Amino acid sequence: MDTGLTISMEQKHPVLPLLLKEVDTIPLDFHVSGGEGFIDLFMCGRVAEKITGLVEGFHPERRGDCLILSIPAEEMKTATSIMDEISEVSSQVRTGLYLRGSGVYIDYRVHSSAADNVTRIVGRIIGMGNRIRVSDLGPSPGGIAAIDSVDSRIHLGVVSYEADILEETGLPLDRDFYMEYNFNRQEEKGFRALAYDGDGFSVRHLRSRFLDDVHRLSLERRIPKAAILARTLEGRYMSSTFVPFSMMDDQLSVLYSASEKHPDAKFRLVAVRSYDRSVWGWV
Secondary structure (H helix, E strand, C coil): CCEEEEEEEECCCCCHHHHHCCCCEEEEEEEEECCEEEEEEEEECHHHHHHHHHHHHHCCEEECCEEEEEEECCCHHHHHHHHHHHHCCCCEEEEEEEEECCEEEEEEEECHHHHHHHHHHHHHHHHCCCCCEEEEEEECCCHHHHHHHHHHHCCEEEEEEEECCHHHHCCCCCCCCEEEEEEEEEECCEEEEEEEECCEEEEEEECCHHHHHHHHHHHHHCCCCCEEEEEEECCEEEEEEEEEHHHHHHHHHHHHHHHHHCHHHCCEEEEEEECCHHHHHCC
C-alpha cells in the first residue's frame, strides 16, 4: 500500500483538557454498547501513573498497567459515513487511531490504484466543512513504519500462532500468501484481507469458525489491534497479532478460549514477544 491517508475530527469531553496537559498523544479504539458509540482511550505504564489521579472521577477500567477510559463518541457520528466509505475501498488497511490535541486521527494505507476512490472521498470531506479534515495524503513510508508509529504511542507486543484452518479459509492451496488484515472488516464472505504473492496483491476473504470466535472474544475484551499479519506456508496458516504489550495476556486468553471450542484447529503457540524491529525476521 503506497499511499497514506489520515482524516481527523474534533472530540470534546471534560476529561480531555486534563489529559492533554500531561500527554501529547493517546491511542484509542471504538466500541459500541447499548446502541451508542464510545471512544476507548488507552493509557499505559508511566502515562497511566501520571494521570491516575486526574481521571479517577471518570471511572476508568484498570487492565494490567493500563487505564482504559471510555467517553461518548458524539462527534464521531459525523465521520461514520466517511469511515464506512473508506472501508469499502478494497485496497486499504486502517493503521492508526489516536487522540492528539483535541482531535481524533485515523490513519490508513491505500494502494494508488484506488486514487479515483480517494479523490471522490476527499471531495465529500471538503463538502462537509470543517467537521472532518484530511490531515495528510501522500506517499506512504510502508507497513513497518506504520507499526513503528503505533509503537511510539503505545508499546506493542506480538502474539504469533499456527492453526490448521487453511482449507476452511477458502484460500487457494496451491500457492503461498502473505496477508494483512484486521477484524474491523468482516463481510458475508469472511474477513477481508490484502494478500501478496509473487504476482502482486489481491483482495481475499478468510472464512473460519476459529477466526470468528477469536474476533468475537476480542470484541468482548475490547482488545485493540495495531495489525494482524498472516501467511500461508506449505499448507499451514500462521498469524501474528500486534496488540498493546500490556494486553498480550488478554490476547492469549482469547486464543486459548477459541482453541478449546475448536480443537480441530490444532492451535499452536509460536511466539509471545515485546515488539522491536527484530520481529520482522520471523513474522
